[in-house]
Every structure is written in structure tokens, then in C-alpha cells.
Amino acid sequence: MAYDPKTGKGLGRFYDADHRAFKFREWKGLKDTLYDYGRWMYLYCFMAAKLGPYAPQMVKGMLRYRWLVPYLTAANMVDRHTIGQRGKELQYSHKQFFSVLHHSVIKVKEIMQRDANLNGNSKKAEALRNNTVMFDEMTPSLIMMGFPTLDWIDIAMMSVGMPSEVDQNSCVYYIDAIEHFGLAPDVCPEPATECGVAVTDDYPRVGKCYVTSSMPCDGAVQQTALMTRYLKGVDIFQITPPQRINEPEVQEYAVKNLKKAIKFIEDEMGVKWDWDAFWKNAEMYNQMAECMIEKWDVNATDYPQVCGAALALQREFEFMGAACMDKYMLKTDLEVTKMMHKGYEHDSKLGVNKPKYRCIVWACPAHYYTNFANWADLCWGVRCVNDMEAMLSYLPITIGDKEQALKDLARCYERMMMRSHTNGGYVNLLDELWKMCDRFNVNIVIMYDHVSCRNVGGLHGLFEDEARKRGIHLIWVPHDVMDPRTVSRREMRDAFNKYMINVFREEPLDPTLLDYEDNLSW
Amino acid sequence: MKKVFVKAAKIAASVFAVTFAAYITNADMKLVERLYDALIKYHDSRHVEEKL
Numbered sequence: 195m196a197y198d199p200k201t202g203k204g205l206g207r208f209y210d211a212d213h214r215a216f217k218f219r220e221w222k223g224l225k226d227t228l229y230d231y232g233r234w235m236y237l238y239c240f241m242a243a244k245l246g247p248y249a250p251q252m253v254k255g256m257l258r259y260r261w262l263v264p265y266l267t268a269a270n271m272v273d274r275h276t277i278g279q280r281g282k283e284l285q286y287s288h289k290q291f292f293s294v295l296h297h298s299v300i301k302v303k304e305i306m307q308r309d310a311n312l313n314g315n316s317k318k319a320e321a322l323r324n325n326t327v328m329f330d331e332m333t334p335s336l337i338m339m340g341f342p343t344l345d346w347i348d349i350a351m352m353s354v355g356m357p358s359e360v361d362q363n364s365c366v367y368y369i370d371a372i373e374h375f376g377l378a379p380d381v382c383p384e385p386a387t388e389c390g391v392a393v394t395d396d397y398p399r400v401g402k403c404y405v406t407s408s409m410p411c412d413g414a415v416q417q418t419a420l421m422t423r424y425l426k427g428v429d430i431f432q433i434t435p436p437q438r439i440n441e442p443e444v445q446e447y448a449v450k451n452l453k454k455a456i457k458f459i460e461d462e463m464g465v466k467w468d469w470d471a472f473w474k475n476a477e478m479y480n481q482m483a484e485c486m487i488e489k490w491d492v493n494a495t496d497y498p499q500v501c502g503a504a505l506a507l508q509r510e511f512e513f514m515g516a517a518c519m520d521k522y523m524l525k526t527d528l529e530v531t532k533m534m535h536k537g538y539e540h541d542s543k544l545g546v547n548k549p550k551y552r553c554i555v556w557a558c559p560a561h562y563y564t565n566f567a568n569w570a571d572l573c574w575g576v577r578c579v580n581d582m583e584a585m586l587s588y589l590p591i592t593i594g595d596k597e598q599a600l601k602d603l604a605r606c607y608e609r610m611m612m613r614s615h616t617n618g619g620y621v622n623l624l625d626e627l628w629k630m631c632d633r634f635n636v637n638i639v640i641m642y643d644h645v646s647c648r649n650v651g652g653l654h655g656l657f658e659d660e661a662r663k664r665g666i667h668l669i670w671v672p673h674d675v676m677d678p679r680t681v682s683r684r685e686m687r688d689a690f691n692k693y694m695i696n697v698f699r700e701e702p703l704d705p706t707l708l709d710y711e712d713n714l715s716w
Numbered sequence: 717m718k719k720v721f722v723k724a725a726k727i728a729a730s731v732f733a734v735t736f737a738a739y740i741t742n743a744d745m746k747l748v749e750r751l752y753d754a755l756i757k758y759h760d761s762r763h764v765e766e767k768l
Contacts, residue, residue, distance in 0.1 A: 213746075213749060214745075214749045214752065214753075215742055215745035215746050215748070215749045216742050216745065217742070218740060218741050218742050219739060219740050219741070219742050221740070227740075231735075231736060231739050231740075234739050235735060235739075238744075256755055257755075257758065260756070260759045263752055263755045263756060263759070264752075266748045266751060266752055267745065267748055267752065269744060269745060269748075270745050270748075273742075273745075367759070371764070371766050372766075374766060375766040392768070393766040393767060393768060394764050394766060395764075395767075420768070423768050424768055
């Protein structure tokens with residue numbers, strides 16, 4: 195444990211109210227500190243190797259795009275999620291987070307290579323743009339499995355999603371811009387930020403056409419409408435998976451919609467759907483989903499291994515950002531799964547590393563506080579064994595049967611981030627939670643109370659009633675997704691502290707983490 | 717040959733010492749903080765018209 199009761203020194207001493215950066219890095223013991231140092235060096239070397247050749251574009255990009263600045267703090271993001279960790283837990287986190295950063299660095303490089311705003315009249319950049327499909331953040335690019343010769347870039351993930359998780363203040367400017375433009379301030383900050391990036395003309399111009407989706411919430415609907423007006427001269431297709439996803443009657447429509455999307459990309463880009471490439475990529479998708487299920491199985495036991503943000507964020511980016519087509523992510527999945535089984539055998543044999551409390555995280559999380567579950571573990575011993583963000587589609591794609599494979603692909607879109615749970619209605623949002631509590635043997639749920647989300651807010655009372663019936667502790671933690679001014683990280687911790695002190699009558703494992711100022715930090 | 721090896725070992729040790737000192741004192745992020753603040757200040761000073 196990182197807290198020393200003799201000296202009173204704990205992890206809270208690393209935070210500095212007047213600075214964004216930690217005061218210094220943690221000494222984790224010789225072996226773990228050297229491992230952490232090695233990973234730190236590797237991250238910088240990797241970034242230098244991939245982005246170094248594009249140094250002029252990177253400098254221009256930093257001056258052109260405000261959202262690119264937070265990427266400088268990538269090492270701090272890793273520190274936030276590995277603070278207090280030791281041994282195999284530290285190694286799981288490093289590997290999981292590096293695979294996310296690996297993917298992001300490659301995508302930043304691709305933006306630098308082809309962005310019209312940074313490359314002027316470059317013919318090479320233009321040729322790359324003509325071979326690239328742009329995607330919206332809430333639309334996984336899984337459909338690209340059948341287009342091996344095309345590139346794709348999720349422009350909203352790279353300019354909104356990822357920066358918001360790296361730096362808590364990255365979206366504030368864009369939220370203010372769109373509210374100044376006339377959008378009501380009670381709209382979810384996620385689509386609001388995407389609109390803010392549009393009205394300040396801060397999206398990179400990296401592709402020929404744009405594929406988006408229809409998230410069934412008020413914020414996302416206006417975001418899609420606004421993006422359509424912003425991307426003048428760019429053809430747009432909206433993938434519209436059905437909302438009542440559990441009903442078999444709607445699947446035929448879902449496949450029809452996907453076929454139209456395939457036709458759109460074929461016509462726009464002048465290529466044909468390639469079934470051979472699709473089977474190969476679907477195989478990779480299945481392997482990644484299998485790794486995810488294995489992690490869940492181990493976390494359902496008394497000795498969970500890959501927990502918190504290391505589990506959730508990696509799956510989120512693997513599925514939504516990389517569309518399960520990143521070979522490095524598959525390599526990481528296979529490595530971590532192997533390490534995890536070894537770790538489980540060790541812990542179960544010796545009966546060690548059993549969490550004090552087990553919890554799952556439910557509802558839309560705060561992008562600006564992705565390490566909240568890590569904090570809950572370090573401060574109170576409440577370990578997050580699964581997270582709704584990790585519960586994306588995991589059922590396999592049938593290899594060899596074309597019609598069935600398209601149905602399976604449609605199911606992936608139906609169960610993408612936010613759609614299947616927070617926007618999926620009573621059965622998928624409420625009933626599913628109790629099934630997960632049983633499956634993962636937990637009686638605590640960190641219930642993220644997204645103050646601007648009408649969908650989850652509408653079920654608030656029902657959650658309370660049902661949890662009370664079942665004897666489950668619902669700890670409501672308010673937040674505003676991408677706007678830390680509405681509910682700060684400190685206020686989120688305070689809500690959790692109050693429950694642990696007043697209901698559980700608990701003492702914190704590390705009292706220095708109870709209350710500290712981190713409004714300025716990344 | 718031995719001289720080259722000793723020289724290489726000295727260089728490696730110096731690189732390790734400098735980078736480890738930067739790592740443990742979080743000097744990289746403290747430097748990034750300065751750069752970050754300067755870049756955000758620059759962006760704040762730009763006039764951007766909100767339009768569609």
C-alpha cells in the first residue's frame with residue numbers, strides 16, 4: 195500500500211493545487227520503479243519515432259488546433275492511471291494504456307500526413323485524403339473491415355473524445371463557443387463539444403466522405419444536424435441501428451441499413467466490398483472479443499485482475515476507435531490475457547489480493563475523470579471489476595456465412611458505446627445492471643449521474659427502488675461528462691466519500707486521498 | 717575495444733542518470749506544463765469567429 199501511517203505520507207502528496215503536473219513521480223520500489231521508467235522511456239521513444247518525421251506539421255497543428263495541445267500530456271495520463279499500482283497490476287495498466295496511446299499516436303500521424311489545413315497544396319496529402327473515410331466518435335468504423343485498401347479516421351474521437359480523457363479542461367473552450375453560438379447550456383457536453391469544434395472550424399480536413407450514426411438522444415441529434423451543415427461539400431451517410439435491439443423483427447432493417455452504408459462507401463470511394471478481407475478482420479474481432487470475455491470471467495471470481503480504467507478504456511478505444519482492426523491491440527490483448535491467467539493462478543493459490551469491496555461502474559462516465567475508479571480503489575479499497583464502457587458487443591461474427599455475418603455486424607453497431615445501455619431503454623439499462631451485479635458478485639455500483647443526460651436521469655427513481663429491493667448500494671456520483679466546471683473531480687470524490695463514511699462507516703485506506711485540490715491538473 | 721566499451725558504458729550511464737532524474741522529478745511534465753500554458757495562451761489570444 196502506498197500510504198505510510200508512520201509518516202502520514204500518502205498518494206495525495208503528489209497533487210499540486212497550483213500546477214497541472216504532479217509534484218514528482220512515485221517511488222514504487224526498485225523493480226516497479228525501473229519498470230515504470232522503462233515504459234515512460236518507451237512511450238517517448240515511440241512518439242518521437244512516429245511523429246518526429248512530421249515535426250513541421252505537428253508544430254503547425256499545435257498552433258492551428260487547440261485540441262491537439264493536450265496530446266503533449268500523454269505521459270501524465272499514464273501516470274494518473276498507474277499511481278499507487280505495483281507488480282502485475284502496474285504491468286496490466288501499462289500494457290493496456292500503451293495500446294490505446296499507440297493507436298492514438300498512429301492516428302495523429304495520419305492526420306498530420308493528410309490534413310488540408312496543415313499541408314496546403316500537397317498532392318500527396320490530397321491523394322491520402324481521397325482514400326480516407328471520416329467517422330464520427332459514436333460510430334465505430336467496423337464497416338471498414340470489408341474495405342482493406344481504404345484508410346479511415348475518427349475525426350471526433352481524435353479531436354474531442356481522446357483529448358477529453360487526457361486533459362480535463364480540453365473541452366471547456368469548445369463548450370463555451372457553441373453556447374455563445376446559441377446552443378442551450380443544458381445539452382450534454384459531449385455533442386456540445388463536437389459542435390463547438392465545428393463552429394470554430396477546428397476539425398481536421400482528412401477525408402473524402404463522412405459516416406455518422408443516430409444516437410437516440412437530443413444532444414446527438416442536434417450534433418449530427420449541425421455537422422451536416424458544417425461539412426459542406428462532403429457527402430455524409432448516417433448508420434441508423436434500430437433502438438429496440440432485443441427484438442428480432444428489427445434485425446432485417448439493421449442489415450438493410452448496413453448494406454446501404456457499404457454501397458455509400460463503394461460509390462464515394464470507387465472501391466468494392468472485399469469479403470476475403472472482411473473474414474480476416476472478423477477473425478481478429480472475434481479474437482479480441484474472446485480476450486475481453488476471458489477478462490470478465492476472471493474478474494467475476496474472487497481474484498479479479500485487469501480492473502478499472504485499464505479494462506474499460508482499452509476496450510472502448512479498441513472497439514470504437516480502432517474497430518478491432520489494430521494488430522498491436524490484438525497482440526496486447528493476447529499478452530495481457532496470458533499474464534492475467536498467470537496472475538489469477540498466483541493469487542488464488544495463495545489467497546492474496548482479494549479486494550476489500552467489489553463494485554461495477556454503470557452509466558455514462560466522466561471523460562474528465564477516467565481514473566475515478568482507480569482513486570476509489572486506492573482511497574477506499576473499492577475495486578471496479580467491470581465497467582459499462584467495457585460492455586460493448588462481444589458476441590462473435592460468424593465466419594463464412596455472408597448474411598449471418600452482416601447480421602452480426604449490425605448487432606455490433608446496435609451494441610456500440612452508449613447505444614445499448616444508456617440509450618437502450620429500461621431493459622438494457624436497468625434490468626441489465628442487476629444481471630451484471632449477480633454475474634460479477636458485487637453489491638456496490640458506482641452509479642455515474644450524468645447531470646445533462648435525460649435518458650439515465652429519467653430512470654433515477656426506478657434505479658433507487660430496484661437497488662433497495664435487492665440490497666445493492668448505489669453510490670451516485672454526479673458529473674457533467676466533459677465539463678468539470680459543473681461538477682469538479684473533487685465534488686465527485688466528495689459524493690463517494692460521504693457514502694463510504696456515513697453508510698459503510700469506513701475509514702479511508704489512504705487519508706491523504708480524501709480531499710485534495712486538482713482543478714488545474716490535466 | 718575495451719576503451720570503446722568503457723566509453724559506451726559511460727554514455728549509457730549518463731543517459732540513464734539524466735533521463736531517470738527527469739523521470740522521477742517529473743521534469744518532462746513540468747516542462748510540458750510551461751509549453752501547454754504558452755500554447756493555450758496563444759489560442760486564447762486568437763480571434764475565432766463562431767460560424768457554420
